[in-house]
Amino acid sequence: MTKRIITISREFGSGGRFIGEEVAKNLGIAYYDKNIIDEIAEQLGLSPDYIQESAELSPKKGLFAYALVGRDITGKSVEDMVYEAQRKVILDLAEKEPCVIIGRNADYILRDRDDVLNVFxxxxxxxxxxxxxxxxxxxxxxxxxxxxxxxxxxMTNYNFYTDQKWGKASNYTLCLNSSQLGYDRCEKIIMEC
Amino acid sequence: MTKRIITISREFGSGGRFIGEEVAKNLGIAYYDKNIIDEIAEQLGLSPDYIQESAELSPKKGLFAYALVGRDITGKSVEDMVYEAQRKVILDLAEKEPCVIIGRNADYILRDRDDVLNVFxxxxxxxxxxxxxxxxxxxxxxxxxxxxxxxxxxMTNYNFYTDQKWGKASNYTLCLNSSQLGYDRCEKIIMEC
Known part of the structure; x- marks a missing residue:
């Protein structure tokens, strides 16, 4: 199955975002990162700043915040709602066009598709x-x-929402050490796959 | 730094051993797997069959065997001695010539060298x-x-001797899903790196 979608999870400072952007540019496909956040924000009527704080980098107070955070009458926390909105946007984007998606647990969210290359x-x-x-x-x-x-x-966000371990090789098609391989080599390998 | 040594750790059934053998053949470098075991056996005066049982696949009775197994007067178990012998052989091989080494925690044993490509x-x-x-x-x-x-x-053997997590992406330079990428593609990526 040819891969149409590339998801990139990454350690902070590893250049994963940069590599993803270059790959998208070189392949002439769409690139989604903060764009996703903006789109979610628009759908929810929430400001991008607010979503950015609540989404990928939450919870600020650690794992317990997921249990203790205020919930609405359906039992969903604000963070759950943000995650759900994010999830829908990612599913729609993958359906719409070939693209690179950075972070946002996209590898897990798109796990039922067989045209996704998951990179860490x-x-x-x-x-x-x-x-x-x-x-x-x-x-x-x-x-x-x-x-x-x-x-x-x-890691906390990924482990909580996916029941998988962030950074475990078996979650991804391809894991690359950008310090040892270099950014160019990483881009080349991803594009070949 | 050019990589002279390739270590390959692998899940059972993933074709990691086969891929390693093909890579060694294509690069014209040495390949070590059971060979290592034989060499250790010779050094220790133990039969290859005995070592094979005690080495990589041990402990047969789970993690506690590491604690409970009989120890000699130095406090070392037979398994520790086998591991120590294995470690020395791997260090010598890496010093001697470019090669592919399958399993045996070689990634960890050779961690102080900067000419090693670690693959999972x-x-x-x-x-x-x-x-x-x-x-x-x-x-x-x-x-x-x-x-x-x-x-x-x-996993038990790796985690015990290395204090790292087997299959965690950050231990390796490169992690590849052979089912999704195919054996040929895996070989090609490893050889390019």
């Missing part, structure tokens, strides 16, 4: 720290903290 | 079952049991 990009500490320092203009210590914090939230 | 090969259930049925001439039910059993032992 990770990297080595020194290279990730170096990249974060350059991108966010922060000190090394702050970069390490940002990395630990962001990856912890991504 | 996994696959989807139906394809793995199909392969095991063909290779071992067993029924599907037996194939599933063999797979669960072997992977559990590999």
């Amino acid at each position: 990009i990770h990297g080595d500490m020194p290279e990730k720290i170096h990249r974060i320092i350059g991108l966010y203009n922060v000190e090394a210590k702050e970069a390490v903290k940002m990395m630990a914090d962001t990856d912890k939230r991504r | 090969i996994h696959g989807d259930m139906p394809e793995k079952i199909h392969r095991i049925i063909g290779l071992y001439n067993v029924e599907a039910k037996e194939a599933v049991k063999m797979m669960a059993d072997t992977d559990k032992r590999r």
Whole structure:
């Protein structure tokens, strides 16, 4: 089965987003990341900023927030509603056109399709720290903290909604260490697949 | 840094051993799997059959065997000694020549070298079952049991000796789903890297 959709999950600082953008550009297909958030926001009548805070990087207070957060009369938390909206958007996008989707548990959400290439990009500490320092203009210590914090939230969110383990090889078609392989090589491998 | 050594860890039935053999053949480099076991056996004066039982697939009785197994006066179990011998052989082989090494926690044992490409090969259930049925001439039910059993032992052995999680993407340079990518594509990607 030819792959039409590429999902990219990634460690913070691994360049996964950049690699996904380059792949989409080179293949001439759509690229979705913050765009998805905006689209969800439009559908829900919520501001992109609000969704961005609540969506992928939640919960800010750790795993318990999923249990303790305020729920509406249906028993759904705001975060569940955001996730549900996000899920629908991702299903629609995959149906509509070939595309690259970054993060947002898209690998799991699209698990019933057989035209999806699921990629996980990770990297080595020194290279990730170096990249974060350059991108966010922060000190090394702050970069390490940002990395630990962001990856912890991504992992918590993924594990909670998918009942799978974030970063476990068997969830993905392809896992690449961008520090050892280089961004160009990663892009090339993804495009060949 | 150019990679001289390729280690391949794999799920049972994923074709990882076959892929490794093909890669070694195509690159014209050495291939080590049971050869390692024989070499260890020679060094220790133990028979290959005995080592094979005690080495990678141990412990037969689960994790507790690591704690409860008989120990010599130095506090080392027979399994620890086998592992230590295995480790030395792998370090020597990596020093000696470019090669492909299958299993045996070689990724972890060679972690201090920067010329090693660590690969993990996994696959989807139906394809793995199909392969095991063909290779071992067993029924599907037996194939599933063999797979669960072997992977559990590999995982237990790996997690015990490396303090890492078997099959976690970040331990490897490259993780490939051989069912989705096909054996040829896997070989091609490994050789390019």
